[in-house]
Amino acid sequence: MSAPSTFKKEFLKKWVLGLQICGSSTKNMSFLERKKAIKLSADVAMAYAKDFKTCWSRALIANASKQDDNKILVRNILGSEFERLKKSSIGSKMCNKRVRSKKILKRSCTILRIRSTATRRVLASSIAKRLVKERTLVLKGLVPGGESMDEFSLLKETLDYIHSLRAQVDVMQRLAYASQLSNLQLMNTFANMKNDMRTMKFTFVTCVVGSFPTRIQARKLDQHTRGYVERSNLSGNELIIFE
């Protein structure tokens, strides 16, 4: 499965680049800002890794750059790609207009047809069609850029989108897991260091990382660190949030 792993690698590279750009701009960000920046850079990276061949990737970037504060970030991440994207998006807008006008025509035809056959009783097929239509509407809302697509290309975009979302989730999970592990490791090393260097005087500041959520990890805390947790008034409940 070479294609998915190359996609994942590309995504990771671009995401890291984006995060570095984000991090360099503002020094102290609040939690929500950080989360938004992470998510934004992840989305942009996902779209970038697709090389903007698909409709949803272009639409994702377009949506992201609608808000001013994100726009700068997006532009920095994308660099020269941004200009190229702008040009191509103009072309796609014409396609959207064509699709929309086709839809208006279809809708008026169906309305005429329905009026003529209004007396006919409701058939199962029409109800089924209505259900399918409602669900395609919902799907169009979910997939970025889905509103201006006909049903056929919507399915293709959905396929692609699901595939890339899965890869994105996978990479993010691994990164989160890695950071958790590394934090745990460091906590353990500090605890060990403290035990070893009893003769030296030292003060050290450590912190209970927010990624200490699982009970297994909590059990690994030795008595001293557990004492710290209590002293810092961080109850077990709050830790569990991050589970």
Added chain:
Amino acid sequence: MERIPGSGVRSGNCRDNKQEISVEIFQIGEEIRRLMTENLLQEAPRPETGSSFTALLGLPENQAMELLNSPESYDSPAILTADIWRERGKDQKTLSYPFNCSPTFPSNAALVERAARFSIFAAAQNSPQTSSVPSNSSENSLKLKNETTDSESNPTILNKNQISLKRKERQKKGLAKKSKNMGDESSKLPYVHVRARRGHATDSHSLAERARREKINARMKLLQELVPGCSKISGTALVLDEIINHVQSLQREVEFLSMRLAAVNSRIDFNLDSLLAAESGSLTDGNFPGMVMPSMWPDVPVNGTRRQQHHNQHQQLWHVDVGRDNHNFISQPNSLFSYDSTN
């Protein structure tokens, strides 16, 4: 007994950081609550199914016919309900109950209790699709049993059942008519070379439509294979339902993960040089945890020396400043505290 200079400052920072951290925790809680309510709201405005017999469309033809024609046999509703549940319920955790459906109805009380359970269940379900099934099956079973035992929804259910039966008959007639018309059209045009089956038309519009439909069905099949648990479901609407669920859950997962990553690291550009090596290796190997841990070790002493130089520590003291300018995964999100180890 030397104390580190600046420990007073450190405890001051500690207090500020505690406040910061509590604010952050509050924000995290708010985010989570918002995401939860978003989820619930998204589930709610799903399209209503409206009619009970469309749920029966999921059933194969013969079973639907059986349901219509055999009011006397008490076996069929039980078996049918079992089938419906088995079809839908295998992959959904909430719907899987071990359903011992014996051919003979055990007793009135058991049946009513089961039906009541279905209706409770129907109320609890988010998706209206599956809720129509239990209500329908309970309706049918109750109607066919013709019981006068107390069940609160009995009189209304009987009415609904009559309406649903009428609709089914109409649907059958409509389908029969349609197929006949299609058959006639195929015989009218003499120069058509395509051999049309009964029920399939052959003029160009219908051909184009048929090709389009086949394309769409092929794509739907691909989607069914991609989304887990979809291959057993028949019917476009239900498959689309599953796909929508899947996409929504993936998007939610991305949000939660980004929240988690934001919580773990106080700065966004965390140290990734070693991690990238581990990542690119692990992405191909899958040998994930083993690779990360050794790669983290070399960081620790390096950081210690860096800190020392940075803070001009002359004594041999391990002073790790966690949080201000961190270049690795030590992060300050939740609590900072200091402690003195005295001998």
